[in-house]
Amino acid sequence: MTEGQMAHTSERELSSKVRLIHDLFWVTCALPLALTLRHAEALDADFFTSSRFLPQLYVYMPVLWALALATFFFTGSHTKPWRAASHGQLFYILRLSAVVSLGFLGVAFLIQSPSVGRSVPFLYAMGLTLGMILGHRLLLGGSRPALANQNMREWVPVIIFGTDRFAEFMISMAQATPYNNLCPVAVVSESGRTQEKFLHGVPVVGDVGNLDKLMLELATQGIHPVATCRSPKVENWGALAGRRIDDFVARHRLKEIGRTDFLSTCIESSITSTGDVPMLAAQARTHSVSELVKRILDVAIAVIATILLLPVFAAVWLLVVVDMGRPAMFVQVRPGRYCAPFKLYKFRTLKSATGPVGAPLADDLRQTRIGRVLRRLRLDELPQLFNVIAGQMSLVGPRPWVLTDLDGHGTSGDFRFQMRPGVTGWAQVNGGRVLDVEAKLKLDRWYCEHANLWLDARILLKTMWIMFAGEHVDEKALRDAGIDPVALCDDKDGGHPAPIDRSPVRNI
Numbered sequence: 268m269t270e271g272q273m274a275h276t277s278e279r280e281l282s283s284k285v286r287l288i289h290d291l292f293w294v295t296c297a298l299p300l301a302l303t304l305r306h307a308e309a310l311d312a313d314f315f316t317s318s319r320f321l322p323q324l325y326v327y328m329p330v331l332w333a334l335a336l337a338t339f340f341f342t343g344s345h346t347k348p349w350r351a352a353s354h355g356q357l358f359y360i361l362r363l364s365a366v367v368s369l370g371f372l373g374v375a376f377l378i379q380s381p382s383v384g385r386s387v388p389f390l391y392a393m394g395l396t397l398g399m400i401l402g403h404r405l406l407l408g409g410s411r412p413a414l415a416n417q418n419m420r421e422w423v424p425v426i427i428f429g430t431d432r433f434a435e436f437m438i439s440m441a442q443a444t445p446y447n448n449l450c451p452v453a454v455v456s457e458s459g460r461t462q463e464k465f466l467h468g469v470p471v472v473g474d475v476g477n478l479d480k481l482m483l484e485l486a487t488q489g490i491h492p493v494a495t496c497r498s499p500k501v502e503n504w505g506a507l508a509g510r511r512i513d514d515f516v517a518r519h520r521l522k523e524i525g526r527t528d529f530l531s532t533c534i535e536s537s538i539t540s541t542g543d544v545p546m547l548a549a550q551a552r553t554h555s556v557s558e559l560v561k562r563i564l565d566v567a568i569a570v571i572a573t574i575l576l577l578p579v580f581a582a583v584w585l586l587v588v589v590d591m592g593r594p595a596m597f598v599q600v601r602p603g604r605y606c607a608p609f610k611l612y613k614f615r616t617l618k619s620a621t622g623p624v625g626a627p628l629a630d631d632l633r634q635t636r637i638g639r640v641l642r643r644l645r646l647d648e649l650p651q652l653f654n655v656i657a658g659q660m661s662l663v664g665p666r667p668w669v670l671t672d673l674d675g676h677g678t679s680g681d682f683r684f685q686m687r688p689g690v691t692g693w694a695q696v697n698g699g700r701v702l703d704v705e706a707k708l709k710l711d712r713w714y715c716e717h718a719n720l721w722l723d724a725r726i727l728l729k730t731m732w733i734m735f736a737g738e739h740v741d742e743k744a745l746r747d748a749g750i751d752p753v754a755l756c757d758d759k760d761g762g763h764p765a766p767i768d769r770s771p772v773r774n775i
Contacts, residue, residue, distance in 0.1 A: 293398035294335040294367065298327060301390035327374065334370040364399065368392035422608055424452040424490050425524065426481075428512060429498030430471060437496065437526070438467045440533040447533050449524075450608065452490050452600070453481065457504045475508045478515040487617075489599040489670050494522040496529045561720060565662050569655040576649065583614050583646050590637040591618050596650060601667035606684045609659040611667060612650035616642050645734050651690045663723040664689025665711040672704060680708055682715050693722075696729035697744040706750050713748040 302320055303310070314320055372388040425441075427434050438451045454471045455478070464471060472481050485492060495516055501508075516523055524532075573580075587595040596612055603609040616638035641647045654660040660667070667688035668680070693714035694707040702710075714722070733739055742752045 290399060291332070291335060293395055294331055295328065297391050297394035297398060298324065298331060300394045301387045304390050305387050326378065327371065330374050331367065331371060334367050338366045338370075364392055364396040368395065421448045422450055423448050423494055424450055424485075424492040425529075426492045426495045426521075427451045427454045427466075427469070427498070428475075428495060428501045430454060430456045430466060431498050431500045433500070433526070434498040435466050437498070437529055438469055440530055442467060444533040449494075449529065449532055451496075452492060453485060455481070457501075457508065475504070475511045475515075478511065482519060487599075488597075489601060491670065492519075492521060494524050496524045496526065499526070557720070561661065561723070562658075564720070565655050568662060569652045573652050573656070576652075579646070580649060583641065583649065586637050586641075587615050590635050591615055597647075599669070601669060601688070602673050602684065603659055603667060604684060604687045606673075606681070609654070609667075611660075612653060614641060614647040614650060616647050643737075645691075645730070648690055655690065659687070661687040661689050662691070663726045664692055665714065666692050666695060666707075676704075676708070680711075683711055686715065686718070691726060691730040693726060693744070696726050696733060696739070696741075698740045699733070699738050701738050701740065706745070706748075709748040709750050710744070713744075 299320070302323060303314075306314065306319055368388055368391055371391055375388055427438060434454065438454075441447055441449045441451055451469045454466050454469050456471055456474050458474050472484070482492070495512075497512070501512070515521075584595045595615060597615045599611050599613070600608050601611045616635075617633040618635065638647075651660055655662055664687050665683040668676075668683075672680075692711065694702060694710035697710055698706065729739075740752070745752045
């Protein structure tokens with residue numbers, strides 16, 4: 268057995284246990300929830316110890332556990348790494364919930380308990396179904412399976428020319444095949460006047476008349492296309508469009524992939540054995556208990572924070588639109604867990620990358636006063652709460668690299684990809700932007716080796732402090748990570764880049 272196959276086997280064994288525990292958790296919780304809703308009008312302080320609640324748990328819970336275990340093991344649902352992302356998978360959850368709930372209904376009919384009645388089995392079915400869908404999507408989910416199996420080191424961003432059915436088919440094939448590194452990142456139409464804003468989630472970004480501007484915009488998003496593919500109807504766009512595309516491909520040294528080669532690559536990747544996949548892409552997707560607890564806390568905090576900060580979201584969105592125009596959101600592709608690409612969301616803090624005549628602009632000319640304030644207060648990072656809810660990021664973890672950092676460090680930073688990237692991290696609260704990439708890498712390594720929930724809580728508190736107090740370099744944290752603060756300051760032209768904390772006690 269190859270190393271990749273051994274990793275895949277261990278992943279299946281551990282993940283199946285986590286899925287089984289997760290499913291049984293919802294089988295258990297759905298019953299008290301259904302009983303509570305059934306007697307909502309008569310709830311009082313003694314309800315949960317009365318005969319209407321507690322005895323029903325003793326009677327029905329063993330039956331539900333037996334039905335659930337029999338159903339899960341008979342269908343093998345706990346061994347299937349589904350993510351509640353497609354219609355077929357959603358119907359699969361519905362079938363599982365229906366089997367358990369119908370068994371519950373049959374037992375309730377035989378016992379004829381007045382406290383249960385006819386409504387509790389249906390309430391139970393609703394709670395079980397919603398719980399399993401949300402749980403598998405938020406706790407065990409993340410990126411789509413095809414995207415999650417991509418390794419960004421071998422990622423091949425492709426520009427698709429054409430918006431016809433064949434172009435849609437090529438995009439859907441690239442997204443549906445596992446371990447496929449061909450990734451459509453943009454679609455170019457003939458005239459730019461098209462009703463489709465997206466094709467299977469890939470943006471339609473313009474026409475053949477603004478291809479150079481397209482490359483600049485993609486570069487600001489961390490996307491550097493290396494190949495193109497044309498749908499059959501591009502041949503009907505005319506000779507001028509064809510020459511523009513040929514010139515664009517030649518000037519940017521892009522590889523042209525034929526339609527047949529594109530589809531055959533997708534098909535071949537779908538039958539590649541796990542042992543032939545690079546080890547980083549086939550890393551065991553393990554879900555330890557501590558990670559599961561962290562994920563639950565991440566989702567809970569992110570959802571609550573999003574709701575509470577809705578007025579802040581609206582205010583920042585309005586400021587960005589007034590100051591820089593639409594769109595207010597900025598999207599950048601970054602390497603996430605297992606080096607799989609994901610889309611990171613931020614509020615814009617810079618103007619367009621191109622000027623009125625299409626020439627590229629320096630960052631100094633793109634900055635605005637409002638943008639600097641948003642970056643200073645970290646408010647531009649707020650949309651990443653949605654990345655946390657989607658399972659692509661964690662509240663605390665190593666910050667996701669941009670593609671240039673990934674290319675510049677080889678495999679020395681691969682340890683960072685064993686956990687989800689964070690909205691904030693150990694490097695960000697101990698120097699942040701005043702540190703160079705090497706210092707941040709050492710701090711990230713220290714965090715990955717010492718990560719725990721208490722340390723995450725400290726980082727969140729320090730992040731809130733830094734939002735108002737500014738960047739802060741902790742000398743002890745630097746030394747613990749193997750960084751010499753004096754040498755670091757010497758590298759910064761002899762001056763302290765930020766206040767250094769030398770106090771022996773730090774409660775934040």
